[in-house]
Amino acid sequence: MDAALANLLSPPVLCFLLGLLAGIVRSDLEIPEAVARSLALYLIFSIGFKGGVELAANGDLRPLLAPLLVAAGLSLLLPLPAFGLLRLLTRVSRVDAGAIAAHYGSVSIVTYVAATSFLQSRGIRFEGFLAAVVAVMETPAILTGLLLARAGETTGLDARRRRELVHEILANGSVVLLLGSFTIGILTGAEGMRRLEPVVASGFQGVLCFFLLDMGLLVARRFAGFATMGAGLLLFGLLMPLLGASVGLAAGRLLGLSVGGTALFATLAASASYIAVPAAMRLALPRANPSLSLSLALGITFPFNLVVGIPLYVAAAGRLVG
Amino acid sequence: MDAALANLLSPPVLCFLLGLLAGIVRSDLEIPEAVARSLALYLIFSIGFKGGVELAANGDLRPLLAPLLVAAGLSLLLPLPAFGLLRLLTRVSRVDAGAIAAHYGSVSIVTYVAATSFLQSRGIRFEGFLAAVVAVMETPAILTGLLLARAGETTGLDARRRRELVHEILANGSVVLLLGSFTIGILTGAEGMRRLEPVVASGFQGVLCFFLLDMGLLVARRFAGFATMGAGLLLFGLLMPLLGASVGLAAGRLLGLSVGGTALFATLAASASYIAVPAAMRLALPRANPSLSLSLALGITFPFNLVVGIPLYVAAAGRLVG
Amino acid sequence: MDAALANLLSPPVLCFLLGLLAGIVRSDLEIPEAVARSLALYLIFSIGFKGGVELAANGDLRPLLAPLLVAAGLSLLLPLPAFGLLRLLTRVSRVDAGAIAAHYGSVSIVTYVAATSFLQSRGIRFEGFLAAVVAVMETPAILTGLLLARAGETTGLDARRRRELVHEILANGSVVLLLGSFTIGILTGAEGMRRLEPVVASGFQGVLCFFLLDMGLLVARRFAGFATMGAGLLLFGLLMPLLGASVGLAAGRLLGLSVGGTALFATLAASASYIAVPAAMRLALPRANPSLSLSLALGITFPFNLVVGIPLYVAAAGRLVG
Amino acid sequence: MQTYKRKRLEIVVEKRRAPAVLDLLDREPGITGWTMLPCIGGRGHTGTRLPEGATDALDTVLILVVTSEEVAHRTMAAVLELLEEFVGVVLMGEVEVARPAHF
Amino acid sequence: MQTYKRKRLEIVVEKRRAPAVLDLLDREPGITGWTMLPCIGGRGHTGTRLPEGATDALDTVLILVVTSEEVAHRTMAAVLELLEEFVGVVLMGEVEVARPAHF
Amino acid sequence: MQTYKRKRLEIVVEKRRAPAVLDLLDREPGITGWTMLPCIGGRGHTGTRLPEGATDALDTVLILVVTSEEVAHRTMAAVLELLEEFVGVVLMGEVEVARPAHF
Numbered sequence A, B, C: 001m002d003a004a005l006a007n008l009l010s011p012p013v014l015c016f017l018l019g020l021l022a023g024i025v026r027s028d029l030e031i032p033e034a035v036a037r038s039l040a041l042y043l044i045f046s047i048g049f050k051g052g053v054e055l056a057a058n059g060d061l062r063p064l065l066a067p068l069l070v071a072a073g074l075s076l077l078l079p080l081p082a083f084g085l086l087r088l089l090t091r092v093s094r095v096d097a098g099a100i101a102a103h104y105g106s107v108s109i110v111t112y113v114a115a116t117s118f119l120q121s122r123g124i125r126f127e128g129f130l131a132a133v134v135a136v137m138e139t140p141a142i143l144t145g146l147l148l149a150r151a152g153e154t155t156g157l158d159a160r161r162r163r164e165l166v167h168e169i170l171a172n173g174s175v176v177l178l179l180g181s182f183t184i185g186i187l188t189g190a191e192g193m194r195r196l197e198p199v200v201a202s203g204f205q206g207v208l209c210f211f212l213l214d215m216g217l218l219v220a221r222r223f224a225g226f227a228t229m230g231a232g233l234l235l236f237g238l239l240m241p242l243l244g245a246s247v248g249l250a251a252g253r254l255l256g257l258s259v260g261g262t263a264l265f266a267t268l269a270a271s272a273s274y275i276a277v278p279a280a281m282r283l284a285l286p287r288a289n290p291s292l293s294l295s296l297a298l299g300i301t302f303p304f305n306l307v308v309g310i311p312l313y314v315a316a317a318g319r320l321v322g
Numbered sequence D, E, F: 001m002q003t004y005k006r007k008r009l010e011i012v013v014e015k016r017r018a019p020a021v022l023d024l025l026d027r028e029p030g031i032t033g034w035t036m037l038p039c040i041g042g043r044g045h046t047g048t049r050l051p052e053g054a055t056d057a058l059d060t061v062l063i064l065v066v067t068s069e070e071v072a073h074r075t076m077a078a079v080l081e082l083l084e085e086f087v088g089v090v091l092m093g094e095v096e097v098a099r100p101a102h103f
């Protein structure tokens, strides 16, 4: 309870709520796109780099393997229950259900960032390699979502489209930046941190605040689409993160992660992508309706996780692991 | 004198002069619009947040009420002498005079920011609630300007336009951001400041410098329009801030504000809006010529206040209050 | 060797390589143009301002004169061997050869910035006035390149075009910003630095990293053009910096500069412009192919200097001067 | 390639009026789509506009609509009525498309 | 001023598909150039797109090509085939130019 | 809706040459306005241009002018003369407007 309130009254969440409010009253407040996207790149770079530096400090890369494999597995498998739930609760087409399922198997980097910020403010530590876990969870879900969407079709993707898709999955900008900055963190270690600290560490909370302000504006704009979406979809947007978080908590516990690490694993499983997957879906499933999945991932699941989910998952991880 | 020189030789003012010079020699120096606008949002957020934190530290919200009421009153009333002066000194149309008067009743956030920076560099403190005063002064002037411009017209705005206008006044982006960040500052207090300090406080002077560099470029571009504007208008752009400042000084003194607070009150009254009001005027008085009011507010009054006005008002406040 | 490895494993160079890699695998990673250009302005402002502050601390402006004159001379003369080499090694037209020669007589500010960052990380000091040297070297080369390109033509530029060109050379954005911030540094000195330190100094390394990430992406995009460019041009892109560096080392030694100063002089002479000169060339030699010179300056010489050249020039300066 | 004639409307309005214009387009059943492009300056009866770092109050956009002749005429009239005294121009041109059902 | 008739193609596609379209244009010898403009929103059969701070996945661009009638028809067909099930529209209009060799 | 015929000029030039073109337009009394749009790339006789983070030297813009036939011809010739050896293209098309006095 106390943690939930602390989360609610933290500058990042308040900035999100401010953006949400501004959007709801249709204020003309607007963060230019070019800047908002650059702030996202900054956040990705920062968590990757800090994770790498942290890992370099411990020196031991072995404990990385199991979490990475489990994470990739989660990303591959979570679209299955998501797809099932969608077919059960809603009447969206198979193609749209596959596309949405892919978003939920993947992860939201900003939700992860907000969770690390929450942990830090509570003084809870977590494993540095989790930045790599984020990267590894971003894209496998795209494959499953695609197979689900195309199942029953006689013609698959032709060879060129398949090549393009594999490329899109491997060379996705946020994956490359996250793994790249993680590697730079490992290679440059404490000395690198000394040089970049004022930007990647001191500036982090402030940038997160501005970025979440913009997220609030974007989320509010999504609300308009809810009227035509149906209660089943909205319900899915709330149930799926809880289901994902449960699986994530179990996985974190099995892997023997710390309280913070388990909470982050849960947060990742609970979150839905709105950067990497939408881009890949335009190529993989161009006929899927992009507004539908964005409205769910951005309009429902993101605010739910940010405001309610994160403190919940941290509390649950505390009980389960602590 | 000494203060005037210190102001002139401070990095923010020198950056403004550099931008001005670059603009006058028609250099191709250019700060991309998206970034300049984001820097403005940063400045607004910072002064709101810092004001809120300051207020939270004192704990007492009561002394806020009188200054806010007086400020709103000033914003409502200052357009009257402005309109009068314009009709006296110039031959602009009634519509344009109303629009310009609205700009001068409202305030320039960047001028305010520059004034706080000047006070800080001189070690003069001021009341935290002044950030809220800024927000409260932004929009009432729009109403008065509109009434002045439309007086004599038989048909007012129709119901839909009136609704749109009220919305524009209340949901104006800079007002929402300023009041929002002020509230976040109050809610998160010292702990919030600890988290955002590197961005909202340490970075402030540097960002202000870059922003003023861009302002210099914009102001220089306005100079081209002066040729066609007539001496009366230019005179108005210099007289009106002095008149506003006098009223502001008196108000500050009556309200029992500190030297810094009185100087800021004067600065606000002396300044003219070029963010909030131009936006509202496009809706309220679409036939008003936007270049005219921007050339005055941005091209004359802003540089006058920045270079000459601020140290003057601070000195006057020192005499009056100190 | 050790220095070369340290350079290679520094965050800025690793960020460049990450961008290069992302570009080569055709990742969709992309830093918005508006932001990338603003980061460049930040870097220019920072080195100018820091140079000015440093100079103000020493107080003595006399030692400036000789280096500035020599620098301007270098910029004027280096296009001559560049032009000769191009005619010898390649079959580009006279106009293109003149345009390319102008780029190589001028300097790359980002290369200079990376070199100062390298020096700082090794604890090697350098003269503050070098920021002014950069400014002075930016544009004289344009004149020589133009004369070389137009030699043999009976009709020169007409009077209006000549005026436009002189204006472009004197009022070039990066020159104005560099000299302006240098002057602001001199005028505000230590007190100015105290106010801007968190932005211009602490943030420097981080911003440089992001900017070089973008440079990597841009350089990779240039690689596509190499196929059609011919080995002679590529060779020129590697030989010319070595030739320039040798001249620069000799000049630094003659001027009695420190090890750091000599290394920076060499770096400047070795580097090729891709900000100021391309802009001027569009006016001076509109028929020159801009992709050709940008591919050379950005695609070959810039990465060569960044990764191999800088540590080499520093080592050479150490032998020659230390 | 077989093509079909349609009308191409171009509407230049202030960015802040664009939502009202788009609402109008979205309410006209004959219109299947539109495309919006940013402008970086303009001149007209209300003076010259160039990009301002400080405020986006004067920004304009260009909205492109391809539709049938009948709908185009109706829409042109409706947009001009909506704009009323506000800033803006509406242009109508000819265009050919290959997938007639799409427009 | 003497002018010559050409065709003016406008292609609206997702930014991520633009490289494929530009490749196609660059491979067609009859085409001497193109111009690409950014869009800040659009509506079509795949719903409404407005600028997103978080992702550029839905961004679109407008590509303008001026060329001869014959090449224009060929290109229109080729672009529509390339787009296949992807998002996008292709428009063809008339235009006059003064330097016929340039296009 | 009653409409009136006008000409629609499109001028693609380097951003750094745009002020010269706009000056020319502002000096022609027959022209009541123009609209400028940003480009994010282009190809022509001077090669391919794509956005550069480092320099805006190669940026281009598209300037749109609606005016009478006579003025359009005069302006097309004047712009081409101004551009001389500089980069750029000028296109002329047909357009209909509803408020003839505005153009």
Ligand SMILES: Nc1ncnc2c1ncn2[C@@H]1O[C@H](COP(=O)(O)O)[C@@H](O)[C@H]1O
Pocket: D012, D039, D041, D042, D043, D044, D045, D046, D047, D049, D060, D086, D087, D088, D089, F031, F032, F033, F034, F035, F036, F064, F065, F066, F067, F102, F103
């Ligand atoms: N003749 C014209 N040709 C092209 N664009 C125009 C023309 N007249 C006006 N515009 C555009 O429409 C906007 C508003 O025009 P106005 O309402 O006349 O001030 C201007 O800022 C231009 O972008």
Ligand SMILES: Nc1ncnc2c1ncn2[C@@H]1O[C@H](COP(=O)(O)O)[C@@H](O)[C@H]1O
Pocket: D031, D032, D033, D034, D035, D036, D064, D065, D066, D067, D102, D103, E012, E039, E041, E042, E043, E044, E045, E046, E047, E049, E060, E086, E087, E088, E089
């Ligand atoms: N009728 C139309 N008029 C103008 N632009 C259109 C039209 N239909 C579609 N578009 C543009 O083409 C994009 C893709 O359309 P669609 O493939 O139908 O979703 C839209 O986002 C619009 O930018």
Ligand SMILES: Nc1ncnc2c1ncn2[C@@H]1O[C@H](COP(=O)(O)O)[C@@H](O)[C@H]1O
Pocket: E031, E032, E033, E034, E035, E036, E064, E065, E066, E067, E102, E103, F012, F039, F041, F042, F043, F044, F045, F046, F047, F049, F060, F086, F087, F088, F089
């Ligand atoms: N055929 C064309 N169609 C459309 N745009 C063109 C064409 N040719 C040139 N352009 C545009 O005009 C610019 C300058 O062309 P150029 O002077 O031929 O290099 C190019 O970068 C394009 O943006």
Ligand code: NA
Pocket: A078, A103, A104, A105, A106, A107, A108, A244, A268, A269, A270, A271, A272, A273
């Ligand atoms: Na997930």
Ligand code: NA
Pocket: B078, B103, B104, B105, B106, B107, B108, B244, B268, B269, B270, B271, B272, B273
């Ligand atoms: Na005022």
Ligand code: NA
Pocket: C078, C103, C104, C105, C106, C107, C108, C244, C268, C269, C270, C271, C272, C273
């Ligand atoms: Na050089």
